[in-house]
Amino acid sequence: MRSQRRADVVRLAGELFAQKGFRATTVREIAEAAGILSGSLYHHFDSKESIGDELLSAFLADVLADYRSAVSASEDPARVLELIVRSGSRTLARHRAALTMLQNDWNYFSTQPRFSYLRKDLREIEAIWIAQLERGKQAGVFRPDLNVRLTYRLLRDMLWLPINWRHGSGSSADDVVEAFLRLLFDGISR
Amino acid sequence: MRSQRRADVVRLAGELFAQKGFRATTVREIAEAAGILSGSLYHHFDSKESIGDELLSAFLADVLADYRSAVSASEDPARVLELIVRSGSRTLARHRAALTMLQNDWNYFSTQPRFSYLRKDLREIEAIWIAQLERGKQAGVFRPDLNVRLTYRLLRDMLWLPINWRHGSGSSADDVVEAFLRLLFDGISR
DNA sequence: TGCCTAAACAAGCAAGCGCTTGGGCACAGC
DNA sequence: GCTGTGCCCAAGCGCTTGCTTGTTTAGGCA
Numbered sequence: 001m002r003s004q005r006r007a008d009v010v011r012l013a014g015e016l017f018a019q020k021g022f023r024a025t026t027v028r029e030i031a032e033a034a035g036i037l038s039g040s041l042y043h044h045f046d047s048k049e050s051i052g053d054e055l056l057s058a059f060l061a062d063v064l065a066d067y068r069s070a071v072s073a074s075e076d077p078a079r080v081l082e083l084i085v086r087s088g089s090r091t092l093a094r095h096r097a098a099l100t101m102l103q104n105d106w107n108y109f110s111t112q113p114r115f116s117y118l119r120k121d122l123r124e125i126e127a128i129w130i131a132q133l134e135r136g137k138q139a140g141v142f143r144p145d146l147n148v149r150l151t152y153r154l155l156r157d158m159l160w161l162p163i164n165w166r167h168g169s170g171s172s173a174d175d176v177v178e179a180f181l182r183l184l185f186d187g188i189s190r
Numbered sequence: 191m192r193s194q195r196r197a198d199v200v201r202l203a204g205e206l207f208a209q210k211g212f213r214a215t216t217v218r219e220i221a222e223a224a225g226i227l228s229g230s231l232y233h234h235f236d237s238k239e240s241i242g243d244e245l246l247s248a249f250l251a252d253v254l255a256d257y258r259s260a261v262s263a264s265e266d267p268a269r270v271l272e273l274i275v276r277s278g279s280r281t282l283a284r285h286r287a288a289l290t291m292l293q294n295d296w297n298y299f300s301t302q303p304r305f306s307y308l309r310k311d312l313r314e315i316e317a318i319w320i321a322q323l324e325r326g327k328q329a330g331v332f333r334p335d336l337n338v339r340l341t342y343r344l345l346r347d348m349l350w351l352p353i354n355w356r357h358g359s360g361s362s363a364d365d366v367v368e369a370f371l372r373l374l375f376d377g378i379s380r
Numbered sequence: 381t382g383c384c385t386a387a388a389c390a391a392g393c394a395a396g397c398g399c400t401t402g403g404g405c406a407c408a409g410c
Numbered sequence: 411g412c413t414g415t416g417c418c419c420a421a422g423c424g425c426t427t428g429c430t431t432g433t434t435t436a437g438g439c440a
Contacts, residue, residue, distance in 0.1 A: 036417090036418065036419085037418075037420080039418080039420080039421090040417070040418050040419070043416080043418070
């Protein structure tokens with residue numbers, strides 16, 4: 001364990017970034033959460049941006065690892081999507097703060113050169129989804145009239161949405177996954 | 191037409207708020223977009239918040255009007271949902287900036303007393319969705335195992351997501367609506 | 381012409397921002 | 411015992427923020 005404090009700061013900063021937004025969170029707030037003064041942060045980090053960088057790059061690395069392993073785990077497109085949804089559910093939960101940052105502050109991060117890897121990684125994710133949807137269409141597993149690109153956008157965003165729900169009334173994260181998969185493959189009709 | 195400039199400022203500010211976030215947009219930027227100085231804004235508005243207020247309250251008023259008219263237009267729950275999706279598509283397009291603000295800066299607005307009506311209006315929207323899903327379940331139109339509350343959250347968020355897609359590659363807003371309805375009722379399976 | 385008002389400008393205030401600086405304290409190795 | 415190093419504090423710098431102030435300008439009307 002090289003530096004517990006450093007890791008704490010990253011985690012606490014992530015929670016604040018997710019809660020208030022990256023730009024709206026001040027280094028003084030981050031420092032206060034960690035029990036030190038703002039100037040002391042700069043002993044551990046170059047800048048506020050590098051804290052955000054650490055959170056986002058770790059998140060995308062884990063997500064991409066999930067996707068790649070799902071693709072190599074099965075030949076069946078429907079099965080691959082199911083794997084992505086199920087393993088993704090846990091990974092996303094571990095990186096809840098980073099995902100929320102990505103959703104809320106995308107317009108900021110996507111314009112900063114430092115975070116250009118975000119676009120690259122998201123393109124790889126898109127490519128995997130589209131490849132699976134297309135293969136499923138060809139194989140006759142999915143509807144032949146499926147608009148692959150539109151469906152991808154809907155599904156990926158749907159999958160990333162529930163992360164910030166506080167499922168209070170008797171529904172767990174697993175319930176959300178099952179409801180999602182059911183809706184995905186069968187819709188709401190009887 | 192009481193004041194063209196005032197309306198222009200609201201519209202331009204909305205675009206900036208949607209693009210950069212509410213807190214990250216400065217009154218100087220808004221003023222520059224309108225071709226005046228920041229101080230002159232305060233002849234038309236009390237504060238930056240009141241500009242945001244104008245955008246958000248107008249948006250929610252229009253959305254709720256859609257929902258109420260859809261409910262009173264049909265007895266069939268599936269038909270009501272379809273009406274909400276179709277009319278909502280146009281209303282959401284008209285209020286694109288306000289919807290984006292709501293999505294990106296929800297954590298900010300929802301904690302400000304001034305914007306407490308947001309919670310109230312969203313609760314009414316939720317009640318309408320849930321009532322229709324429940325009625326459809328009872329009537330045997332929807333799956334009997336449908337988790338009503340989870341489904342509502344997924345659907346409403348899904349419906350509000352595509353507003354910021356730049357549908358470049360040959361897919362229009364109408365295509366998105368059709369793809370959504372198809373996915374909603376039938377899923378992706380063949 | 382003289383007056384009134386809406387709408388703009390020019391300037392700047394207090395507060396808060398990210399970040400830097402210089403120094404102090406505890407503890408390691410010698 | 412001395413010194414080096416890791417970690418932190420106290421103070422504050424330069425800049426930006428939302429907003430205020432006092433003044434100027436343009437146009438309608440008696």
